Amino acid sequence: MTPSKKKVLVTGLQPTAGIHLGNYLGAIRSWVTLQEQTESFFFIADLHALTLPQDPKQLRTKALDCVAMLLACGINPKKSHIFLQSQVYGHADLAWILGCMTPIGQLERMTQFKDKASRRGEDFIGAGLLYYPVLMAADILIYGANLVPVGDDQRQHVELARDLAVRFNGLHGNAFPVPEAFFPPNCARVMSLQNPSTKMSKSDPNQSGTVFLSDDEETVRKKIRAAVTDSGKEIRASADKPGMANLLQILSGLGGRKIAELETIYCGSTYGKFKDAVADAAVEAICPIGKKFAGLKDQESTLLEVVREGRKAAQLRADEILAAVREKIGLVAAGI
Ligand code: TRP
Numbered sequence: 001m002t003p004s005k006k007k008v009l010v011t012g013l014q015p016t017a018g019i020h021l022g023n024y025l026g027a028i029r030s031w032v033t034l035q036e037q038t039e040s041f042f043f044i045a046d047l048h049a050l051t052l053p054q055d056p057k058q059l060r061t062k063a064l065d066c067v068a069m070l071l072a073c074g075i076n077p078k079k080s081h082i083f084l085q086s087q088v089y090g091h092a093d094l095a096w097i098l099g100c101m102t103p104i105g106q107l108e109r110m111t112q113f114k115d116k117a118s119r120r121g122e123d124f125i126g127a128g129l130l131y132y133p134v135l136m137a138a139d140i141l142i143y144g145a146n147l148v149p150v151g152d153d154q155r156q157h158v159e160l161a162r163d164l165a166v167r168f169n170g171l172h173g174n175a176f177p178v179p180e181a182f183f184p185p186n187c188a189r190v191m192s193l194q195n196p197s198t199k200m201s202k203s204d205p206n207q208s209g210t211v212f213l214s215d216d217e218e219t220v221r222k223k224i225r226a227a228v229t230d231s232g233k234e235i236r237a238s239a240d241k242p243g244m245a246n247l248l249q250i251l252s253g254l255g256g257r258k259i260a261e262l263e264t265i266y267c268g269s270t271y272g273k274f275k276d277a278v279a280d281a282a283v284e285a286i287c288p289i290g291k292k293f294a295g296l297k298d299q300e301s302t303l304l305e306v307v308r309e310g311r312k313a314a315q316l317r318a319d320e321i322l323a324a325v326r327e328k329i330g331l332v333a334a335g336i
Pocket of ligand 1: 136140150
């Protein structure tokens, strides 16, 4: 297989229930554009999900739901490789090889690990949680990724992938491009509608702060109308108005107009009218996705076919890179 001239983009999505407006404006929407300019590998990180206890039936459903959601959002299987991480052999093998080159201290210092491990005692903390960033490095390097679009919380993990690429290339000769974390421009950081000092999240106990892409029109409107706002009347994004700043950010993300422009347009308007405008824009962007998702969700054979095709292309690339890695480190190739 001749590698294409395009840059290689790799990113993974955890198969957790409920993709929300924050995921969409902060990530998935930009992937839809990026798939035109790159060779894109989008996968459901079902092996990463195993770092926390999972109900097997639900894990399966969540993974396929995520595939349906990617399709509903406009990721096109004719242009991109869409697949399940666990179906491509080699991620875990490369993670082992890379793990043997990773100082344990670097893993113990990872912010996400420290956060989670600090809850030891309350939650089960498996060794997989420590190893998580190595598996993520393998996910990235096994496709020879150049670009890795991720949220800010994953920056440190991509840094590890870069370190490992440099270390491996230095020790054994070039096997990997050094990947770059990519933060798409105009990417909105969406906060909870109920608590605008925390990020919008699917696991927020207060679900009215999170707009899911599968919410129906009435629910979207209700959640946005109930968003906490700040005292005062001005529609302005400032540090003392986190609720307004968040709604302005959302409207800007949805409609592409700058926040300053929106502040001028809505100057003198009321919170109520402004919220209606945000709700209109959200409904227009999200509800068609929710409807497509509802139509795809139960078409299991279509979803399985998409990941079967995605897997084929991904496996070819992974085999190629892993074979080169194995040879460089002195593992004897299996005679076929
Ligand atoms: N850890 C990422 C997250 O929680 C998901 C992920 C797994 C990923 N492997 C990856 C992202 C490789 C980018 C590249 O969001």
